Amino acid sequence: MIYDVRKLQFAYPGGKNIINDASFTLDEGEILTILGPNGAGKSTLFNCLANIRRPGSGQILLDGKPMEKMSVKEVAKVIGYVQQTHVAVFDYTVIYFVMMGRAANVGMFSKPKEEDRRIAMDALKTLGIDHLAERPYTAISGGERQMALIARALTQQPRAILLDEPTSHLDFGRSTLILELVRELKSRGYSVIMTTHDPNHAMLLGGKAALLDRQGILHVGPAEEVVTEENLRPLYRSELHIVDIPQLGRKACLSAGLKAI
Amino acid sequence: MRLAEQSLPAGSPRAGRTPISAWIAGLTAALILIVLVCLCLGQYSMSVGETLHIMTAKAAGAEPDWKPMKENIIFFLRLPRIISAGLVGASLALSGSVYQGIFRNPLVSPDLLGVSSGACVGAALSILLNWDPVTTQFMAFGCGLLAVGLTLTIPRLLGSTSNIMLVLSGVIVSGLMGSFLGMIKYVADPKSQLQAITFWQMGSFASVRYPDILSVLLPMVIGFVVLLALSWWIDVLSMGETEAKLLGANFKPIRNAAVICASLLTASSVCMCGTISWVGLVIPHFARMLVGSHGTRYMPVSCLLGACFMIIVDTTARNISGMEVPISILTSLIGAPFYIALMRRRRGELQ
Amino acid sequence: MKKTIALILALCMLLSFASCGAKTETAKTQEPAKTEAPADTKEDAKTETPAEPAKTEAAEPEKTTVTVVDSTGREVEVPKNPQRIVAGWGVKNYICMNINDLIVNEITDKFCLSLDPDLANGGSIKRDGNTTAEAIAELDPDVVVLKWNSKLIPQLEALGIPVLGLSIEDEAEMKHAIEMFGLAFGREDRAKEILDYYDTLTAKAEELTKDIPESEKKTAIFLGQYVGSTAPDTTLQGLAIEQAGGINPAADFGRGELWAQGGMEKVMEWDPEYIFMANHLTSRDYTLESTIEDPANQDLTAVKNGHVYESPCEIDLWMYPTLSIKLGVLWMIHTMYPERLSDAELESIVLEFYKTIYGMDVTREQLGF
Numbered sequence: 005m006i007y008d009v010r011k012l013q014f015a016y017p018g019g020k021n022i023i024n025d026a027s028f029t030l031d032e033g034e035i036l037t038i039l040g041p042n043g044a045g046k047s048t049l050f051n052c053l054a055n056i057r058r059p060g061s062g063q064i065l066l067d068g069k070p071m072e073k074m075s076v077k078e079v080a081k082v083i084g085y086v087q088q089t090h091v092a093v094f095d096y097t098v099i100y101f102v103m104m105g106r107a108a109n110v111g112m113f114s115k116p117k118e119e120d121r122r123i124a125m126d127a128l129k130t131l132g133i134d135h136l137a138e139r140p141y142t143a144i145s146g147g148e149r150q151m152a153l154i155a156r157a158l159t160q161q162p163r164a165i166l167l168d169e170p171t172s173h174l175d176f177g178r179s180t181l182i183l184e185l186v187r188e189l190k191s192r193g194y195s196v197i198m199t200t201h202d203p204n205h206a207m208l209l210g211g212k213a214a215l216l217d218r219q220g221i222l223h224v225g226p227a228e229e230v231v232t233e234e235n236l237r238p239l240y241r242s243e244l245h246i247v248d249i250p251q252l253g254r255k256a257c258l259s260a261g262l263k264a265i
Numbered sequence: 266m267r268l269a270e271q272s273l274p275a276g277s278p279r280a281g282r283t284p285i286s287a288w289i290a291g292l293t294a295a296l297i298l299i300v301l302v303c304l305c306l307g308q309y310s311m312s313v314g315e316t317l318h319i320m321t322a323k324a325a326g327a328e329p330d331w332k333p334m335k336e337n338i339i340f341f342l343r344l345p346r347i348i349s350a351g352l353v354g355a356s357l358a359l360s361g362s363v364y365q366g367i368f369r370n371p372l373v374s375p376d377l378l379g380v381s382s383g384a385c386v387g388a389a390l391s392i393l394l395n396w397d398p399v400t401t402q403f404m405a406f407g408c409g410l411l412a413v414g415l416t417l418t419i420p421r422l423l424g425s426t427s428n429i430m431l432v433l434s435g436v437i438v439s440g441l442m443g444s445f446l447g448m449i450k451y452v453a454d455p456k457s458q459l460q461a462i463t464f465w466q467m468g469s470f471a472s473v474r475y476p477d478i479l480s481v482l483l484p485m486v487i488g489f490v491v492l493l494a495l496s497w498w499i500d501v502l503s504m505g506e507t508e509a510k511l512l513g514a515n516f517k518p519i520r521n522a523a524v525i526c527a528s529l530l531t532a533s534s535v536c537m538c539g540t541i542s543w544v545g546l547v548i549p550h551f552a553r554m555l556v557g558s559h560g561t562r563y564m565p566v567s568c569l570l571g572a573c574f575m576i577i578v579d580t581t582a583r584n585i586s587g588m589e590v591p592i593s594i595l596t597s598l599i600g601a602p603f604y605i606a607l608m609r610r611r612r613g614e615l616q
Numbered sequence: 617m618k619k620t621i622a623l624i625l626a627l628c629m630l631l632s633f634a635s636c637g638a639k640t641e642t643a644k645t646q647e648p649a650k651t652e653a654p655a656d657t658k659e660d661a662k663t664e665t666p667a668e669p670a671k672t673e674a675a676e677p678e679k680t681t682v683t684v685v686d687s688t689g690r691e692v693e694v695p696k697n698p699q700r701i702v703a704g705w706g707v708k709n710y711i712c713m714n715i716n717d718l719i720v721n722e723i724t725d726k727f728c729l730s731l732d733p734d735l736a737n738g739g740s741i742k743r744d745g746n747t748t749a750e751a752i753a754e755l756d757p758d759v760v761v762l763k764w765n766s767k768l769i770p771q772l773e774a775l776g777i778p779v780l781g782l783s784i785e786d787e788a789e790m791k792h793a794i795e796m797f798g799l800a801f802g803r804e805d806r807a808k809e810i811l812d813y814y815d816t817l818t819a820k821a822e823e824l825t826k827d828i829p830e831s832e833k834k835t836a837i838f839l840g841q842y843v844g845s846t847a848p849d850t851t852l853q854g855l856a857i858e859q860a861g862g863i864n865p866a867a868d869f870g871r872g873e874l875w876a877q878g879g880m881e882k883v884m885e886w887d888p889e890y891i892f893m894a895n896h897l898t899s900r901d902y903t904l905e906s907t908i909e910d911p912a913n914q915d916l917t918a919v920k921n922g923h924v925y926e927s928p929c930e931i932d933l934w935m936y937p938t939l940s941i942k943l944g945v946l947w948m949i950h951t952m953y954p955e956r957l958s959d960a961e962l963e964s965i966v967l968e969f970y971k972t973i974y975g976m977d978v979t980r981e982q983l984g985f
Contacts, residue, residue, distance in 0.1 A: 056507055080513030093369045093503055094558040104501050108513025115497035115561055140558075160512070308881035334884055334915040341912030342880055392900060451745045460841060460899035471879055472843035472902065474910065588870055589844070589877040 005068065006030050006082070006164045006195045007053070012062035014048055014220075023049055023059070026222035028214060030197065032163065035190050035211030037227065038199045041240055044216045047168070050199050054166050055079045067163065080108035084157030086167045090149060095140035098133070098152050099124055105159030120159075127158040131185070147178050154185070164195040171200065183208055203244075203257040206231050215239055231257070285562045288555070292569035296351070299573050303347050303580040308587070309338050341474070346583075347576050349473040352485055353534040354544055354575025355568040360527035361545030362552070362567045363492055366499040366560060367523055368417075372432050374546035375531040379438030381542075383412025384528075384535035386442045389449045389462045398480055398536075406484075406532035412438050413528060466539045467591055470579050473537060481533040488530040489568070495523055496560035541575075541592055543600025548574055550607045684800045687764045687783035687793060694778045697802035698758030702741060705763040706782045708938045709790075710797040712973045713806050720755045727932050731974055753777060759800055784937040785851060785874070790814075794939075810939070813972050817942040818859070820965070824949050824956050825861025834952045836862040836890035836918075837883060838935070839907065840875030841897045844883060848876050852937045853894065853944075860948035861956075862890065880912060890952055891918040893926045894935030925951055930984030932970075939973055947985075 007030035014023040022045035030036050040046040051057040053064065055071055064071040067082050084105070099121070106120040116124075128134040133151045136144055141152065150170065157165050167186070171179035183205060186196050190211070200206070206213040206227045213227040217239055223230055233246050236257065243260040305316040319331055319339060329336065361374040368378075375381050387408025391401040419434040420427075446466070453459040492499075501514045502523070509516045534541070552567035578599065582590045681693045701718045703710070707728055711719075716732050723735035741751045749771035752760055757777060762769055764781035772779045780800060784790050791811060798807020836857045838847040846866035847854035851874065857864040865886035870876025883891075893904055904926040913919045927935040927944055934944035943966055950957040963980055970976040970983070 054511065056511070076510045076515060077513045080511060083511075085511040087508070090504075090508070093371065094366070094500070094553075096500065096558050100500075100559050104504065104512055107498075107501050107509070110497070112498070112515075112519070113491075113494035156512075308879050309885045332915075334887070337912050337915050338881055338884060341910075342884075395900075448745070458900065460897070461901055465901070469842075471877075474912070583879055583881075587876075587878055587882070588873070589879050 006032055006034075006066070007197075008065035008068070009053070010063045010065070012049075012052060012064065013060045014045070014052060014057070015060055020220075021060075022220045023052070023216070023222070024220035026062070026216075026220075028212070028222065028224040030164070030195050030212070032195055033190055033193050034195050035186065035209050036195075036197045036214060036224075037206035037209055037211070038197065038214045038216065039201075039203055039206055039231070039236075039239070040199075040216035041218065044218050045220060046199050046216055049216060049222070050166065050168055050197070053197060054083060054085050054168075077108045080160055080162070082163050084160040084162035084165045086150075086153045086157045086165065086170060088168050088170075088172055090153055092142045092149075095142040097138050098141055098144065098148075098155075099128065099137040101141045101152055102127060102156045102159050105156040108160060123161065124155070124159045127155040130158060131155050146173055150174065150182070162194070164197065165189055167196065167198040169199050169201065171202070171205070203231050203236055207246075207255055207257065283556070285556065285565070288562070288566055289569065292566060292573070296569055296573050296576075299576050300347055300351070303576055304339055304343050306580055306584050307338065307343055308583065309335070311335055311338070345473050345475050345478060346470045346579065349478050349537055350470050350575045350579040351572035352478070352481070353470075353538055353541065354548070354571035354573070354578075356485060356488065356530035356534045356571070357541065357545040358548035358552070358567045358571025358574075359489065359492055359564060360530040362549040362560070362564050363499055363523050363527040364545075365549055366503045367520055367527075368431060369503050369505060370431055371550070372429075372546075373435065374543075374549075375527070376439070376540060376542045376545060377432060377435045379412040379416045379435050379442055380409045380528055380531045381535055381540040382439045382442035382446070383415075384409035384532040385466060385540055386412075386445045386449065387532070388465070388536055389446055389453075392458055392461050392465075393449050393453050395458075402481065402484070402532065402536045405536050406529055408442075409528045409532040409535070410525065412442055413524065415441075467593075469589065469592060470538050471583075471589060477537055481537050484529050484533045488526040488533070491522060491526045492530070493564060493568075495519060495526075496564040499523055499564075500558075500560040538592075541596055543593075543596040543604070544571060544575060547600045547604050547607070550604070554607065682799060684780065684796055686780045686796060687789055688781045690781060692759075692778050692780055692800075694780075694800045695758045698800070700755065700757045700759075701801065702752050702755055702757040702760040704741060704747060704752065704761055704768075705766070706761065706784065706938075708940075709782070709784060709793055710761070710801070712810060712939070713797055713801050713803045715801050715803065718801070720757060721752075730931055731976065749775060787852070787855065790852070790937065790939070790941075810973060813969075814939060814942060817946070817965070817969070821859050821861075821942070821945050821949060825859075825953070828861045828953070828956075833861060833863050834890055835865055835886070835888040836860075836892060836948070836952065837864060837866045837886060837888045838892045838894075839883075839897075842875060842877060843902055844879040844881075845875035845877045846870070846883065848873065851875075852941050853892075853935055856935070856941060856945045856948060857892070859945045860952060862948065862952055884913075884916060887917050889917055889921070889923060891916070891924045892935070892948065892951075893924070894933065895927050895929075896933045896936055898926065928985035931982065940969075943969055 007028070009026060009028050012023055012026040013021055015021045026049065028036070038046055038050060048057060052059045055076075058072060066074060066079065071079065103116050103120055103124040105124065105127070106116045109120065110116055125134065125137065128137055131151050131154060133148060133155065136148060136152070141149070144152070150173070170182050174182060186198060186209060189196055198205070210227050212224060213230040215223045215230055215235055217223070223235065231246070233244065236244055244257055245260060246255050246257050249256050304320065305313040315331070315335070316339060319336055322329070323336065357375060364373050364375065364378055365371050384405040387404035387406070388401050390408070391404040396404070416431070416434045416438045419437060420430040423430065450459055450462055453462060498514065498519050501512060502509050502516060502520055504512065506516050548571045549563070549567050552563040552570050556562045556566050578592060578595050582592050582595055680696045682696050684692050684694050686692055699718060700720045701715060702721045703719050703723060704721070707719070707723055707725055711728050711731065716735065719735060720738050721741045722738040723729060728735055739755045741747050741755065743751045747768065749768045752768070752772060753775050760772055760777055760779045761782055762779055764783035766781070769779045769781055780796065782793060784793055791814070794807050794811050794814070798804040838853045838857060839845065840847055846869060848869055848871045849855050849858060849864060849867040850871045854864055854867060858867065865888060866876065866878070866882075869878055869882070891907070893907065898904060904924060907913060908919055908924050918924050927933065928947065929943070932940050934940050934947060946957060946962055946965055950959065950962045966983065966985070967978065967980070970978050
């Protein structure tokens with residue numbers, strides 16, 4: 005078991021609880037998609053899971069160990085984190101940038117070895133961007149940067165990969181590619197946690213889904229059980245429908261349409 | 266799985282394929298050559314051949330057949346000056362590189378962050394209180410750290426951490442330190458203290474002798490060794506605090522070690538020759554232009570370039586006319602236009 | 617609030633009383649000093665006599681002015697026989713004009729205070745550490761003396777306060793300054809007396825050195841404020857070497873500069889027989905000792921022969937542009953050519969100088985040379 009989250013609670017100073025008693029588990033090779041309306045605390049929950057924020061109470065066991073007692077190095081060996089955006093200051097080459105994923109394995113006064121470089125190169129090959137290795141990170145496209153970020157997370161050789169709204173800056177086609185990539189990661193044995201705005205992503209990916217509502221309650225379960233009309237309608241306060249698309253042989257989440265003017 | 270779109274055909278990668286060892290070997294050779302040439306140049310009329318003869322004969326342990334004064338000029342005036350200029354140039358260039366990486370800001374340098382002026386205040390205060398040179402160095406170092414701490418705090422207090430804010434904050438702190446220095450100079454005894462402060466603040470290598478070099482050698486060596494060993498980590502830290510931690514970097518200890526060592530280098534330079542501007546800003550950029558942005562490559566190159574640059578500038582300062590020209594005049598004269606040219610070349614990446 | 621104001625007012629009154637008291641005391645102490653100077657009683661009497669009626673004149677309504685040309689060539693209208701002088705700069709050069717009781721600002725110069733400790737009781741011309749035009753104006757001066765390039769000169773002019781810009785970097789400026797002060801302060805006779813004595817000393821130096829054959833003249837340089845800086849003959853210090861019968865190899869190097877920053881290599885190229893330094897120009901890290909001990913300097917002829925000297929005299933500066941520079945010249949003669957001016961002769965001239973110029977009865981020990 006990679007994640008064992010128990011009764012997680014979080015509130016900003018002086019505010020109401022935005023996460024209430026959240027509990028779930030995540031196994032190796034499992035996908036968890038976190039859905040929720042804007043402002044519900046999706047990012048906060050995600051940041052707690054990524055070790056960026058400390059929960060108010062409750063516990064996160066990472067690979068059986070309490071996360072708050074683990075060093076950043078230990079956490080980095082289990083979780084690879086892919087943030088939404090990365091602002092580049094210096095024009096590092098892509099391979100050098102990806103190699104930074106080895107930080108948890110490099111000594112304090114040392115630098116990455118040939119072995120580390122090979123691991124980084126493998127990650128680039130896995131993602132099919134090895135031709136970019138020597139290009140400056142500042143000179144590649146947004147989609148390529150997203151790939152480089154994922155490659156860097158893979159270079160950490162983690163067991164879980166956390167993706168924070170990986171499709172938010174991508175066009176329609178590339179969003180689908182990312183979802184395929186996530187499924188590929190799962191098949192390679194990685195656990196994946198991903199936040200998204202689009203319920204369709206949860207349905208396409210399968211696995212587990214988690215809905216965080218405005219009261220901070222987290223509903224977790226198999227995607228097909230959790231992503232339902234009756235759950236999503238109050239969540240998004242929207243007249244949405246989940247319909248079968250026979251041509252594609254899958255279900256899709258669609259809004260009812262715009263109100264008549 | 267080829268998910269990313271095929272990107273445009275790669276232009277010549279800036280990082281270049283020249284192995285870094287080649288660069289270091291080349292620059293070290295250049296440095297040695299520059300030192301030798303600069304040893305031959307000076308106000309005392311002595312031909313290059315004669316200088317070389319004295320140096321080679323001296324190295325071979327031959328009996329001197331020259332005026333002893335000439336030997337003194339080479340080994341007691343020119344050599345310590347060249348060594349100290351080299352050390353200061355390397356220190357300022359390296360600390361500039363480190364500050365730029367740690368604060369994720371290509372626009373900062375020891376002088377822009379207020380470290381130099383802070384160190385100046387510390388040293389001046391120590392002169393005012395008639396403390397010994399070792400304490401002076403500690404004071405310079407302490408006040409330099411204090412100044413950089415203040416520079417980093419102001420943007421946080423104002424709730425903005427943009428690059429420009431940090432630069433502005435540095436300007437504020439430098440100004441503040443300038444007024445502290447003014448106050449110290451005002452209360453200083455005009456006879457001995459004020460002159461010592463003013464003279465040393467001007468930034469000159471004219472009075473540097475071996476004992477001055479020895480007194481800063483240890484902190485400088487510590488600074489160089491630690492920072493060069495941390496060069497890769499400084500790049501990891503340039504990802505920002507959150508990201509660096511997620512990658513598994515112990516952000517705070519590394520950052521603190523790097524800032525302390527960079528400030529140690531700056532303060533040691535200030536102790537030796539006062540404040541010299543521009544070097545810490547321009548040289549790191551120049552180094553990046555030559556060998557790319559990777560800390561493991563450009564930081565050692567930055568050191569060597571800084572040393573070469575400073576030695577050339579100081580030799581120019583003592584030879585360009587009959588009189589000594591203040592170093593800072595030359596560094597700004599060369600630095601400012603050079604920096605504009607660099608900004609032009611890199612404008613797309615800075616924003 | 618009211619209390620504070622009352623307190624401040626009371627304090628101001630107290631202070632003004634205190635300064636009044638100080639003034640009268642000054643006048644008192646001044647007199648015996650004058651009478652005790654037997655060699656110059658006549659001369660002194662002359663200066664005192666016209667000065668006395670001048671004071672009463674000034675009190676009369678038809679206040680006339682006199683036009684004075686200052687060091688920068690400006691024409692300044694100064695009230696005849698000014699009663700309130702602000703000595704903003706270079707007070708050493710005109711304190712010898714018997715104007716102690718006319719100076720209304722606080723004097724910090726140690727030498728002047730040793731002459732007259734009451735000079736410390738004047739009003740401050742500084743506000744928050746900087747000399748300001750307003751602070752000067754508050755003292756209601758009849759005339760102000762400032763350094764020639766002071767930024768306050770135009771400000772004070774705008775306030776209608778006469779300002780004399782003072783510069784003393786060469787012999788001509790020195791003489792001009794003495795004349796200017798004589799005229800501006802209503803002390804023409806005293807100025808003449810001082811100039812005459814100054815010329816006597818110049819003549820004495822010339823007399824002592826005129827027959828030194830060119831071949832026997834010693835070479836000497838004067839080290840300035842920074843390591844490796846020298847004095848060209850456009851400075852009083854550089855000129856002093858020539859007046860003392862020496863040859864200054866740095867005479868034409870960096871003419872017009874205050875200190876010609878040529879570096880120690882230049883000094884080594886000249887390799888003079890004598891090196892002179894000034895006790896007011898050295899600092900913590902740059903001293904007579906550091907110059908002698910610097911390994912780089914070990915083969916300098918002056919260092920090898922032990923001919924590196926610092927101007928003596930603890931209470932006054934002999935290598936500083938004031939009248940005392942003449943003592944510096946004589947000291948240099950004694951140092952380079954002791955057979956031409958013995959220690960005893962130098963001593964008697966020095967003691968006479970302080971008596972004539974400043975009315976001081978000092979011993980060699982007090983002067984510390």
